Amino acid sequence: xxxxxxxxxxxxxxxxxxxxxxxxxxxxxxxxxxxxxxxxxxxxxxxxxxxxxxxxxxxxxxxxxxxxxxxxxxxxxxxxxxxxxxxxxxxxxxxxxxxxxxxxxxxxxxxxxxxxxxxxxxxxxxxxxxxxxxxxxxxxxxxxxxxxxxxxxxxxxxxxxxxxxxxxxxxxxxxxxxxxxxxxxxxxxxxxxxxxxxxxxxxxxxxxxxxxxxxxxxxxxxxxxxxxxxxxxxxxxxxxxxxxxxxxxxxxxxxxxxxxxxxxxxxxxxxxxxxxxxxxxxxxxxxxxxxxxxxxxxxxxxxxxxxxxxxxxxxxxxxxxxxxxxxxxxxxxxxxxxxxxxxxxxxxxxxxxxxxxxxxxxxxxxxxxxxxxxxxxxxxxxxxxxxxxxxx
Amino acid sequence: xxxxxxxxxxxxxxxxxxxxxxxxxxxxxxxxxxxxxxxxxxxxxxxxxxxxxxxxxxxxxxxxxxxxxxxxxx
Numbered sequence: 001x002x003x004x005x006x007x008x009x010x011x012x013x014x015x016x017x018x019x020x021x022x023x024x025x026x027x028x029x030x031x032x033x034x035x036x037x038x039x040x041x042x043x044x045x046x047x048x049x050x051x052x053x054x055x056x057x058x059x060x061x062x063x064x065x066x067x068x069x070x071x072x073x074x075x076x077x078x079x080x081x082x083x084x085x086x087x088x089x090x091x092x093x094x095x096x097x098x099x100x101x102x103x104x105x106x107x108x109x110x111x112x113x114x115x116x117x118x119x120x121x122x123x124x125x126x127x128x129x130x131x132x133x134x135x136x137x138x139x140x141x142x143x144x145x146x147x148x149x150x151x152x153x154x155x156x157x158x159x160x161x162x163x164x165x166x167x168x169x170x171x172x173x174x175x176x177x178x179x180x181x182x183x184x185x186x187x188x189x190x191x192x193x194x195x196x197x198x199x200x201x202x203x204x205x206x207x208x209x210x211x212x213x214x215x216x217x218x219x220x221x222x223x224x225x226x227x228x229x230x231x232x233x234x235x236x237x238x239x240x241x242x243x244x245x246x247x248x249x250x251x252x253x254x255x256x257x258x259x260x261x262x263x264x265x266x267x268x269x270x271x272x273x274x275x276x277x278x279x280x281x282x283x284x285x286x287x288x289x290x291x292x293x294x295x296x297x298x299x300x301x302x303x304x305x306x307x308x309x310x311x312x313x314x315x316x317x318x319x320x321x322x323x324x325x326x327x328x329x330x331x332x333x334x335x336x337x338x339x340x341x342x343x344x345x346x347x348x349x350x351x352x353x354x355x356x357x358x359x360x361x362x363x364x365x366x367x368x369x370x371x372x373x374x375x376x377x378x379x380x381x382x383x384x385x386x387x388x389x390x391x392x
Numbered sequence: 393x394x395x396x397x398x399x400x401x402x403x404x405x406x407x408x409x410x411x412x413x414x415x416x417x418x419x420x421x422x423x424x425x426x427x428x429x430x431x432x433x434x435x436x437x438x439x440x441x442x443x444x445x446x447x448x449x450x451x452x453x454x455x456x457x458x459x460x461x462x463x464x465x466x
Contacts (some may be wrong), residue, residue, distance in 0.1 A: 001456040009413070013459075014450045020416040021447055027411025029453060047460065052423045067424060093460020100423020121459060124419035148421035187422050214420060214427040250431035260418055264425035287440070288416030289428040298426050311424040323461070374429070 001156065003028075003123050004093040005038035006046055011270070013123070015097045018145070020049065020095055020288070045328040045337060047092035048299040052311045053345050055113065056102035057303045061129045062251075064163030064190070065224035065232070065314050070102045074304045079109050083116050083299055085320045090120035092324040099126040099144075100311070104311055105137045109296035114143035127187060131166055132174025133214075138180050148214060149173045151186040152194045152200040160193040160302040161218075161232075171208055178209025185212030190267070191232045206259050213259075217266035221312035229366070233376065240378050242267065243274035265310075269359035269377035272352050284355040291356035295336035299327065309336045336361065339371045346383035347373045408448045416448055 002013040009024040010033065028035060040197035058072030059066070061149035089097060097117050104110060105128050123145045130149040141147050151170040152158045170186075177184040184204040188194065194201065202213050222227040234242075246261065253259050268284075268291035271277045277284065290297060294309035301307055306315035307323060307330070318333040327333060340357045344350075348357045358364075359374020373380045420427040432443060 001450065002457045002459045004459040009411075012451065014447065014454060016450045016454055018418050019447055019448050019450070022413040022415075023408075023451075024411045024413055027408055030408060031456075032412065033456065036441070052424060054423075095459070096419065098421060098423040104423075121457065123419055125419050125423075127421060127423040144421070146419045146421035157456055183419075210419065212420075214422050216422065216425060221427075246430050247434045250434040254431035254435075260429050261431045262418075262420060262422075262427040263429050263430045264422065266425055268428075283433060285414050286412075287429070287432045287443075288414040289430065289433065290416075290426045292424050331413065 001077055001311075002095065003033060003282050005035035006051075006096070007041060007043065010035060011049055011093075011095070019238050022209065022288075034269060038111065043328055045334070047298070047324060047327050048094055048293075049297050050096045050098065050293075050299075051089055051094050051297070052100055052300040053082070053085060054101050054286060054303045054311075055099050055104045055110075058106055059101060059132050060127070061103065061162070061166065062164065063129075063161075063223070064228075065218065065222070067219060067222040067224060069222040070103060074102050076107065077303055077305070079113065082113055085118055085305060086113075088121065088320050088323045090124055092327065094122055094323075096123045096125060099124060103129055103131065105133060105141070110137075110204055111140040111143050114141075123377060128173065129166060130170040131174060133169075135174040135176070138176050138182070141177065141182055142180065144182070146183045146185060146212070146214075147177055148187045149177070150183040150189075150336045151201070151205055151210075152189050152191075154204055156328065157194050157201065161191050163188050170219075171204070174205060174208040174210050177244075178211075182240075184210055185208045185214060185262075187214050187216055188233055189216045189218055191218050191236050192238060193232075195234055196239050198245065199249065202253060202261075211259060214262040215266060215267060216264045217363075219266060219312050219360065219362050221289065221362055225366060236376075236378070236381065239270045239376060240273050240375060242265065242270040242276065243277060249366050263289075265293060266360035267357045268292075268352070268364065269374045269379070272350055272356065273378035277352045277368040281355065283352045284352060291352075292340065294361060295327075295333040296340070296357075299323065299333075307333070309333060310362070336371070342371075343373065345373075346379050350379055393435060408451060409444050410446065412444060416442060 059070035106185040114124040237366040
Protein backbone atom coordinates (compact mmCIF):
# COMPACT_ATOMS: atom_id res chain seq x y z
CA UNK A 1 0.00 0.00 0.00
CA UNK A 2 1.05 3.57 -0.60
CA UNK A 3 0.72 5.94 2.34
CA UNK A 4 0.47 9.72 2.05
CA UNK A 5 0.64 11.48 5.37
CA UNK A 6 -1.78 14.33 5.97
CA UNK A 7 -2.21 16.74 8.89
CA UNK A 8 -5.22 14.68 10.04
CA UNK A 9 -3.71 11.21 9.52
CA UNK A 10 -3.05 9.57 6.17
CA UNK A 11 -4.47 8.69 2.82
CA UNK A 12 -3.72 5.06 1.97
CA UNK A 13 -3.96 3.55 -1.49
CA UNK A 14 -4.40 -0.19 -1.18
CA UNK A 15 -2.98 -2.50 -3.80
CA UNK A 16 -4.52 -5.91 -3.07
CA UNK A 17 -7.98 -4.40 -3.30
CA UNK A 18 -8.96 -1.35 -5.31
CA UNK A 19 -9.60 1.23 -2.61
CA UNK A 20 -8.32 4.51 -1.22
CA UNK A 21 -8.73 4.93 2.52
CA UNK A 22 -8.55 7.93 4.84
CA UNK A 23 -7.39 6.91 8.28
CA UNK A 24 -6.94 9.15 11.32
CA UNK A 25 -3.70 9.65 13.25
CA UNK A 26 -4.52 7.08 15.87
CA UNK A 27 -5.29 4.49 13.24
CA UNK A 28 -2.13 5.40 11.36
CA UNK A 29 -0.11 4.90 14.54
CA UNK A 30 -1.86 1.56 15.08
CA UNK A 31 -0.40 0.51 11.73
CA UNK A 32 3.05 1.24 13.12
CA UNK A 33 3.40 4.40 11.05
CA UNK A 34 4.27 7.97 12.00
CA UNK A 35 3.32 11.04 10.00
CA UNK A 36 6.42 12.85 11.23
CA UNK A 37 6.81 16.26 9.67
CA UNK A 38 3.39 16.15 8.01
CA UNK A 39 1.73 15.97 11.43
CA UNK A 40 3.50 19.13 12.54
CA UNK A 41 3.13 21.00 9.28
CA UNK A 42 1.11 24.21 9.27
CA UNK A 43 -0.10 23.69 5.72
CA UNK A 44 -3.79 24.01 5.20
CA UNK A 45 -4.19 22.53 1.74
CA UNK A 46 -3.16 19.09 0.68
CA UNK A 47 -2.15 18.05 -2.83
CA UNK A 48 -4.75 16.32 -5.00
CA UNK A 49 -5.19 12.56 -4.79
CA UNK A 50 -6.60 12.42 -8.32
CA UNK A 51 -5.50 14.31 -11.42
CA UNK A 52 -7.32 14.47 -14.75
CA UNK A 53 -4.69 14.76 -17.43
CA UNK A 54 -5.52 15.87 -20.98
CA UNK A 55 -3.06 13.89 -23.08
CA UNK A 56 -4.38 15.44 -26.29
CA UNK A 57 -7.01 17.90 -27.45
CA UNK A 58 -7.32 16.02 -30.73
CA UNK A 59 -10.66 14.32 -31.35
CA UNK A 60 -12.77 13.77 -34.43
CA UNK A 61 -16.01 12.90 -32.65
CA UNK A 62 -17.32 16.46 -32.58
CA UNK A 63 -19.62 15.98 -29.57
CA UNK A 64 -21.91 18.99 -29.37
CA UNK A 65 -21.33 19.37 -25.63
CA UNK A 66 -17.56 18.72 -25.49
CA UNK A 67 -16.23 20.50 -22.41
CA UNK A 68 -12.77 20.85 -23.93
CA UNK A 69 -13.90 21.97 -27.39
CA UNK A 70 -11.67 19.21 -28.77
CA UNK A 71 -11.08 19.20 -32.53
CA UNK A 72 -9.50 16.94 -35.19
CA UNK A 73 -6.48 19.26 -35.42
CA UNK A 74 -5.97 19.46 -31.66
CA UNK A 75 -2.69 19.50 -29.76
CA UNK A 76 -0.76 16.32 -28.96
CA UNK A 77 1.88 16.98 -26.29
CA UNK A 78 5.10 14.97 -26.67
CA UNK A 79 5.55 11.91 -24.52
CA UNK A 80 8.33 13.61 -22.57
CA UNK A 81 5.93 16.37 -21.50
CA UNK A 82 3.43 13.80 -20.23
CA UNK A 83 6.15 11.98 -18.33
CA UNK A 84 7.27 15.27 -16.75
CA UNK A 85 3.68 15.81 -15.63
CA UNK A 86 3.69 12.32 -14.12
CA UNK A 87 6.94 13.16 -12.31
CA UNK A 88 5.24 16.20 -10.77
CA UNK A 89 2.26 14.08 -9.73
CA UNK A 90 4.60 11.58 -8.11
CA UNK A 91 6.27 14.38 -6.15
CA UNK A 92 2.85 15.59 -5.01
CA UNK A 93 1.78 12.09 -3.93
CA UNK A 94 -1.07 11.76 -6.43
CA UNK A 95 -2.73 8.30 -6.38
CA UNK A 96 -4.74 8.23 -9.59
CA UNK A 97 -4.31 9.80 -13.02
CA UNK A 98 -7.22 9.78 -15.46
CA UNK A 99 -6.10 10.16 -19.06
CA UNK A 100 -8.53 12.10 -21.21
CA UNK A 101 -8.65 14.81 -23.77
CA UNK A 102 -9.53 14.91 -26.63
CA UNK A 103 -9.54 11.28 -27.62
CA UNK A 104 -6.59 9.71 -25.78
CA UNK A 105 -6.63 6.50 -27.83
CA UNK A 106 -5.39 8.46 -30.85
CA UNK A 107 -1.97 8.43 -29.16
CA UNK A 108 0.35 5.58 -30.13
CA UNK A 109 2.25 5.65 -26.83
CA UNK A 110 -0.61 5.03 -24.40
CA UNK A 111 0.70 1.70 -23.15
CA UNK A 112 4.07 3.28 -22.39
CA UNK A 113 2.43 6.21 -20.62
CA UNK A 114 0.29 3.89 -18.50
CA UNK A 115 3.41 1.96 -17.51
CA UNK A 116 5.17 5.24 -16.75
CA UNK A 117 2.36 6.14 -14.36
CA UNK A 118 2.50 2.75 -12.65
CA UNK A 119 6.27 3.01 -12.30
CA UNK A 120 5.64 6.19 -10.29
CA UNK A 121 3.09 4.54 -8.00
CA UNK A 122 0.17 6.23 -9.78
CA UNK A 123 -2.84 4.21 -10.95
CA UNK A 124 -3.67 5.04 -14.58
CA UNK A 125 -7.27 5.03 -15.85
CA UNK A 126 -8.71 6.36 -19.09
CA UNK A 127 -11.85 7.67 -20.75
CA UNK A 128 -12.56 7.06 -24.44
CA UNK A 129 -15.41 7.66 -26.86
CA UNK A 130 -14.73 4.20 -28.27
CA UNK A 131 -14.71 5.61 -31.80
CA UNK A 132 -12.02 3.93 -33.88
CA UNK A 133 -11.06 1.56 -31.10
CA UNK A 134 -9.31 -1.13 -33.11
CA UNK A 135 -7.83 -4.31 -31.66
CA UNK A 136 -4.40 -2.66 -31.79
CA UNK A 137 -5.67 0.22 -29.70
CA UNK A 138 -7.42 -2.14 -27.27
CA UNK A 139 -4.08 -3.84 -26.74
CA UNK A 140 -2.56 -0.51 -25.65
CA UNK A 141 -5.21 -0.18 -22.95
CA UNK A 142 -4.36 -3.36 -21.05
CA UNK A 143 -2.07 -1.50 -18.67
CA UNK A 144 -4.88 0.73 -17.43
CA UNK A 145 -6.66 -0.19 -14.21
CA UNK A 146 -9.98 0.76 -15.77
CA UNK A 147 -11.24 2.19 -19.04
CA UNK A 148 -14.56 4.00 -19.28
CA UNK A 149 -16.40 4.38 -22.56
CA UNK A 150 -18.68 7.37 -23.04
CA UNK A 151 -22.10 5.82 -23.57
CA UNK A 152 -25.23 7.84 -22.97
CA UNK A 153 -27.67 5.29 -24.34
CA UNK A 154 -28.64 3.48 -27.49
CA UNK A 155 -29.32 5.20 -30.83
CA UNK A 156 -31.26 8.40 -30.51
CA UNK A 157 -30.53 8.78 -26.80
CA UNK A 158 -26.81 8.92 -27.52
CA UNK A 159 -27.44 11.30 -30.41
CA UNK A 160 -29.56 13.58 -28.26
CA UNK A 161 -26.62 14.09 -25.89
CA UNK A 162 -23.71 14.26 -28.35
CA UNK A 163 -25.27 15.47 -31.58
CA UNK A 164 -24.41 12.34 -33.58
CA UNK A 165 -25.16 8.64 -33.24
CA UNK A 166 -22.00 7.02 -31.97
CA UNK A 167 -23.82 4.46 -29.86
CA UNK A 168 -22.91 1.45 -32.00
CA UNK A 169 -19.22 2.32 -31.94
CA UNK A 170 -19.35 2.77 -28.18
CA UNK A 171 -21.15 -0.55 -27.75
CA UNK A 172 -18.56 -2.37 -29.88
CA UNK A 173 -15.81 -0.74 -27.81
CA UNK A 174 -17.37 -1.93 -24.54
CA UNK A 175 -17.60 -5.48 -25.91
CA UNK A 176 -14.04 -5.45 -27.26
CA UNK A 177 -12.56 -4.14 -24.05
CA UNK A 178 -14.49 -6.63 -21.92
CA UNK A 179 -13.49 -9.49 -24.21
CA UNK A 180 -9.84 -8.42 -23.88
CA UNK A 181 -10.11 -8.61 -20.12
CA UNK A 182 -9.91 -4.86 -19.55
CA UNK A 183 -11.96 -3.64 -16.58
CA UNK A 184 -14.47 -1.53 -18.47
CA UNK A 185 -17.09 0.94 -17.32
CA UNK A 186 -19.31 3.51 -18.98
CA UNK A 187 -19.75 7.23 -18.46
CA UNK A 188 -23.38 8.26 -18.86
CA UNK A 189 -24.11 11.97 -19.19
CA UNK A 190 -27.46 12.82 -17.64
CA UNK A 191 -29.57 15.18 -19.69
CA UNK A 192 -33.34 15.47 -19.57
CA UNK A 193 -33.46 13.01 -22.50
CA UNK A 194 -30.94 10.44 -21.29
CA UNK A 195 -32.26 10.47 -17.71
CA UNK A 196 -35.63 9.19 -18.84
CA UNK A 197 -33.97 6.13 -20.43
CA UNK A 198 -31.30 5.55 -17.82
CA UNK A 199 -32.40 2.09 -16.71
CA UNK A 200 -32.40 0.77 -20.29
CA UNK A 201 -28.98 2.33 -20.89
CA UNK A 202 -27.44 0.69 -17.83
CA UNK A 203 -29.04 -2.68 -18.63
CA UNK A 204 -27.57 -2.48 -22.12
CA UNK A 205 -24.11 -1.48 -20.87
CA UNK A 206 -24.04 -4.27 -18.32
CA UNK A 207 -25.14 -6.77 -20.95
CA UNK A 208 -22.23 -5.69 -23.16
CA UNK A 209 -19.71 -6.36 -20.38
CA UNK A 210 -19.46 -3.06 -18.51
CA UNK A 211 -18.78 -3.55 -14.81
CA UNK A 212 -19.47 -0.03 -13.69
CA UNK A 213 -21.44 3.03 -14.70
CA UNK A 214 -20.55 6.56 -13.73
CA UNK A 215 -23.39 9.05 -14.02
CA UNK A 216 -22.30 12.55 -14.97
CA UNK A 217 -24.12 15.82 -14.67
CA UNK A 218 -24.25 17.79 -17.92
CA UNK A 219 -22.09 20.87 -17.41
CA UNK A 220 -21.93 24.21 -19.19
CA UNK A 221 -18.28 24.23 -20.28
CA UNK A 222 -16.54 24.26 -23.67
CA UNK A 223 -19.08 23.80 -26.46
CA UNK A 224 -21.81 23.19 -23.86
CA UNK A 225 -21.46 26.71 -22.45
CA UNK A 226 -24.35 28.10 -24.43
CA UNK A 227 -28.06 28.77 -24.04
CA UNK A 228 -28.63 25.23 -25.25
CA UNK A 229 -27.48 24.12 -21.80
CA UNK A 230 -30.78 25.30 -20.36
CA UNK A 231 -32.69 22.97 -22.65
CA UNK A 232 -30.47 19.97 -22.01
CA UNK A 233 -29.83 20.02 -18.26
CA UNK A 234 -31.93 17.89 -15.92
CA UNK A 235 -35.31 19.34 -15.07
CA UNK A 236 -36.04 20.27 -11.46
CA UNK A 237 -38.24 17.18 -10.89
CA UNK A 238 -35.55 14.95 -12.43
CA UNK A 239 -32.92 16.40 -10.08
CA UNK A 240 -35.19 15.72 -7.12
CA UNK A 241 -35.85 12.19 -8.36
CA UNK A 242 -32.15 11.33 -8.56
CA UNK A 243 -31.66 9.91 -5.02
CA UNK A 244 -34.61 7.54 -5.30
CA UNK A 245 -33.55 6.58 -8.81
CA UNK A 246 -30.07 5.72 -7.52
CA UNK A 247 -31.58 3.70 -4.69
CA UNK A 248 -33.69 1.65 -7.08
CA UNK A 249 -30.88 1.15 -9.60
CA UNK A 250 -28.46 0.07 -6.87
CA UNK A 251 -30.94 -2.49 -5.55
CA UNK A 252 -31.61 -3.99 -8.94
CA UNK A 253 -28.23 -3.77 -10.67
CA UNK A 254 -25.59 -3.97 -7.96
CA UNK A 255 -26.81 -6.49 -5.42
CA UNK A 256 -24.68 -9.36 -6.73
CA UNK A 257 -21.53 -7.20 -6.59
CA UNK A 258 -20.84 -7.61 -10.30
CA UNK A 259 -21.79 -4.06 -11.23
CA UNK A 260 -21.05 -0.75 -9.54
CA UNK A 261 -22.85 2.55 -9.75
CA UNK A 262 -21.04 5.86 -9.37
CA UNK A 263 -22.10 9.46 -9.44
CA UNK A 264 -19.89 12.40 -10.20
CA UNK A 265 -19.09 15.25 -7.84
CA UNK A 266 -21.58 17.59 -9.51
CA UNK A 267 -24.53 15.28 -8.79
CA UNK A 268 -23.92 15.26 -5.03
CA UNK A 269 -26.00 18.41 -4.33
CA UNK A 270 -29.07 16.60 -5.63
CA UNK A 271 -28.73 14.18 -2.70
CA UNK A 272 -29.53 17.00 -0.29
CA UNK A 273 -33.26 16.60 -0.89
CA UNK A 274 -33.29 12.96 0.29
CA UNK A 275 -34.36 12.66 3.91
CA UNK A 276 -32.52 9.41 4.54
CA UNK A 277 -29.23 10.69 3.16
CA UNK A 278 -29.51 14.12 4.77
CA UNK A 279 -30.43 12.41 8.04
CA UNK A 280 -27.16 10.48 8.16
CA UNK A 281 -24.55 12.59 6.34
CA UNK A 282 -21.68 10.74 8.04
CA UNK A 283 -22.56 7.78 5.84
CA UNK A 284 -21.63 9.81 2.76
CA UNK A 285 -18.24 10.51 4.29
CA UNK A 286 -17.67 6.96 5.44
CA UNK A 287 -18.34 5.52 2.01
CA UNK A 288 -15.99 8.02 0.43
CA UNK A 289 -18.45 10.12 -1.55
CA UNK A 290 -16.81 13.31 -2.81
CA UNK A 291 -18.61 16.45 -3.91
CA UNK A 292 -16.84 19.45 -5.42
CA UNK A 293 -13.17 18.73 -4.83
CA UNK A 294 -11.97 21.17 -7.49
CA UNK A 295 -8.65 22.60 -6.27
CA UNK A 296 -8.83 20.18 -3.35
CA UNK A 297 -8.57 16.40 -3.75
CA UNK A 298 -8.87 16.94 -7.50
CA UNK A 299 -6.84 18.84 -10.06
CA UNK A 300 -6.83 18.87 -13.83
CA UNK A 301 -3.90 19.42 -16.16
CA UNK A 302 -4.43 20.87 -19.62
CA UNK A 303 -2.62 19.87 -22.81
CA UNK A 304 -0.48 22.95 -22.29
CA UNK A 305 0.63 21.58 -18.92
CA UNK A 306 -1.28 24.09 -16.78
CA UNK A 307 -3.13 23.16 -13.62
CA UNK A 308 -6.88 23.83 -13.37
CA UNK A 309 -9.20 23.35 -10.39
CA UNK A 310 -11.08 20.74 -12.46
CA UNK A 311 -11.45 19.84 -16.14
CA UNK A 312 -14.38 22.23 -16.60
CA UNK A 313 -12.71 25.26 -15.03
CA UNK A 314 -10.28 27.66 -16.71
CA UNK A 315 -6.61 26.81 -16.23
CA UNK A 316 -4.48 28.75 -13.79
CA UNK A 317 -0.97 29.97 -14.57
CA UNK A 318 0.45 27.21 -12.37
CA UNK A 319 2.61 24.79 -14.32
CA UNK A 320 2.07 21.12 -13.59
CA UNK A 321 5.78 20.82 -12.86
CA UNK A 322 5.16 22.93 -9.73
CA UNK A 323 2.09 21.00 -8.60
CA UNK A 324 3.48 19.72 -5.29
CA UNK A 325 4.14 23.15 -3.82
CA UNK A 326 2.00 25.33 -6.05
CA UNK A 327 -1.28 23.57 -5.38
CA UNK A 328 -1.40 25.15 -1.96
CA UNK A 329 0.07 28.52 -2.89
CA UNK A 330 -1.66 29.33 -6.17
CA UNK A 331 -4.11 32.19 -5.47
CA UNK A 332 -6.76 31.00 -7.93
CA UNK A 333 -6.84 27.49 -6.49
CA UNK A 334 -6.90 28.99 -2.99
CA UNK A 335 -9.95 31.10 -3.87
CA UNK A 336 -11.85 27.96 -4.95
CA UNK A 337 -11.08 26.35 -1.59
CA UNK A 338 -11.85 29.49 0.41
CA UNK A 339 -15.41 29.64 -0.88
CA UNK A 340 -15.95 26.05 0.19
CA UNK A 341 -14.66 26.79 3.68
CA UNK A 342 -17.23 29.51 4.37
CA UNK A 343 -20.24 29.30 2.05
CA UNK A 344 -23.39 31.38 2.51
CA UNK A 345 -26.85 29.96 3.19
CA UNK A 346 -28.40 27.63 2.38
CA UNK A 347 -25.11 25.74 2.03
CA UNK A 348 -23.84 26.91 5.44
CA UNK A 349 -26.51 24.94 7.31
CA UNK A 350 -26.88 22.06 4.84
CA UNK A 351 -26.45 18.64 6.49
CA UNK A 352 -24.38 17.31 3.58
CA UNK A 353 -22.23 20.45 3.20
CA UNK A 354 -19.03 18.69 4.30
CA UNK A 355 -19.36 16.31 1.36
CA UNK A 356 -21.13 18.44 -1.22
CA UNK A 357 -19.01 21.56 -0.71
CA UNK A 358 -21.57 23.87 -2.28
CA UNK A 359 -22.21 21.99 -5.49
CA UNK A 360 -20.77 22.61 -8.92
CA UNK A 361 -18.94 25.94 -9.17
CA UNK A 362 -18.84 25.66 -12.95
CA UNK A 363 -22.65 25.56 -13.12
CA UNK A 364 -22.94 28.42 -10.62
CA UNK A 365 -20.41 30.54 -12.50
CA UNK A 366 -22.14 29.96 -15.84
CA UNK A 367 -25.65 30.71 -14.57
CA UNK A 368 -24.88 33.48 -12.08
CA UNK A 369 -21.48 34.81 -13.03
CA UNK A 370 -19.64 33.85 -9.83
CA UNK A 371 -19.02 31.09 -7.33
CA UNK A 372 -22.10 30.62 -5.20
CA UNK A 373 -24.53 27.98 -4.02
CA UNK A 374 -25.35 25.62 -6.87
CA UNK A 375 -28.49 27.18 -8.38
CA UNK A 376 -29.82 23.80 -9.52
CA UNK A 377 -29.56 22.17 -6.08
CA UNK A 378 -33.10 21.44 -4.77
CA UNK A 379 -32.21 22.89 -1.37
CA UNK A 380 -31.00 26.12 -2.99
CA UNK A 381 -34.09 26.30 -5.21
CA UNK A 382 -36.38 25.89 -2.18
CA UNK A 383 -34.40 28.41 -0.11
CA UNK A 384 -34.60 31.05 -2.81
CA UNK A 385 -38.26 30.32 -3.42
CA UNK A 386 -39.05 30.80 0.27
CA UNK A 387 -37.16 34.09 0.40
CA UNK A 388 -38.86 35.24 -2.76
CA UNK A 389 -42.30 34.42 -1.31
CA UNK A 390 -41.43 36.24 1.92
CA UNK A 391 -40.41 39.33 -0.01
CA UNK A 392 -43.76 39.53 -1.83
CA UNK B 393 6.65 7.50 -4.52
CA UNK B 394 9.67 8.81 -2.73
CA UNK B 395 10.38 5.87 -0.45
CA UNK B 396 9.62 2.30 -1.45
CA UNK B 397 11.39 0.49 1.36
CA UNK B 398 9.22 -2.37 2.60
CA UNK B 399 8.62 -2.43 6.35
CA UNK B 400 8.17 -5.34 8.69
CA UNK B 401 4.72 -6.95 8.83
CA UNK B 402 2.71 -5.19 11.49
CA UNK B 403 1.05 -6.63 14.54
CA UNK B 404 -2.14 -4.72 15.10
CA UNK B 405 -4.20 -5.30 18.17
CA UNK B 406 -6.31 -2.18 18.13
CA UNK B 407 -9.58 -2.33 16.16
CA UNK B 408 -8.89 -0.26 13.07
CA UNK B 409 -12.38 0.19 11.73
CA UNK B 410 -13.25 3.08 14.02
CA UNK B 411 -10.21 4.98 12.80
CA UNK B 412 -11.10 4.65 9.14
CA UNK B 413 -12.72 7.93 8.18
CA UNK B 414 -13.60 7.14 4.59
CA UNK B 415 -13.27 4.37 2.05
CA UNK B 416 -13.34 5.05 -1.66
CA UNK B 417 -13.91 1.77 -3.42
CA UNK B 418 -12.71 1.08 -6.96
CA UNK B 419 -10.74 3.16 -9.39
CA UNK B 420 -13.32 4.93 -11.49
CA UNK B 421 -12.13 6.08 -14.89
CA UNK B 422 -13.73 9.36 -15.71
CA UNK B 423 -11.36 12.07 -16.87
CA UNK B 424 -13.56 15.08 -16.22
CA UNK B 425 -15.10 14.86 -12.75
CA UNK B 426 -14.55 12.89 -9.56
CA UNK B 427 -16.73 9.81 -9.27
CA UNK B 428 -17.83 8.06 -6.10
CA UNK B 429 -19.37 4.62 -5.71
CA UNK B 430 -22.94 5.18 -4.57
CA UNK B 431 -24.44 1.68 -4.42
CA UNK B 432 -22.68 0.91 -1.14
CA UNK B 433 -24.53 3.85 0.38
CA UNK B 434 -27.82 2.06 -0.15
CA UNK B 435 -26.59 -1.45 0.59
CA UNK B 436 -27.29 -3.44 3.72
CA UNK B 437 -25.17 -3.09 6.85
CA UNK B 438 -23.64 -6.49 6.10
CA UNK B 439 -22.37 -5.30 2.72
CA UNK B 440 -20.92 -2.17 4.30
CA UNK B 441 -19.25 -4.23 7.01
CA UNK B 442 -17.73 -6.51 4.39
CA UNK B 443 -16.22 -3.52 2.59
CA UNK B 444 -14.57 -2.31 5.78
CA UNK B 445 -13.43 -5.82 6.74
CA UNK B 446 -11.66 -6.20 3.39
CA UNK B 447 -9.98 -2.83 3.86
CA UNK B 448 -8.79 -3.68 7.37
CA UNK B 449 -7.38 -6.99 6.17
CA UNK B 450 -5.46 -5.21 3.42
CA UNK B 451 -4.17 -2.53 5.79
CA UNK B 452 -2.81 -5.23 8.05
CA UNK B 453 -1.08 -7.24 5.37
CA UNK B 454 0.25 -4.96 2.63
CA UNK B 455 3.79 -3.66 2.55
CA UNK B 456 4.13 0.07 3.06
CA UNK B 457 5.53 2.60 0.65
CA UNK B 458 5.42 6.31 1.38
CA UNK B 459 4.26 8.77 -1.26
CA UNK B 460 4.81 12.41 -1.91
CA UNK B 461 6.91 15.25 -0.59
CA UNK B 462 5.36 15.26 2.84
CA UNK B 463 6.18 11.72 3.81
CA UNK B 464 9.84 11.12 3.37
CA UNK B 465 10.12 8.53 6.09
CA UNK B 466 8.03 5.77 7.55
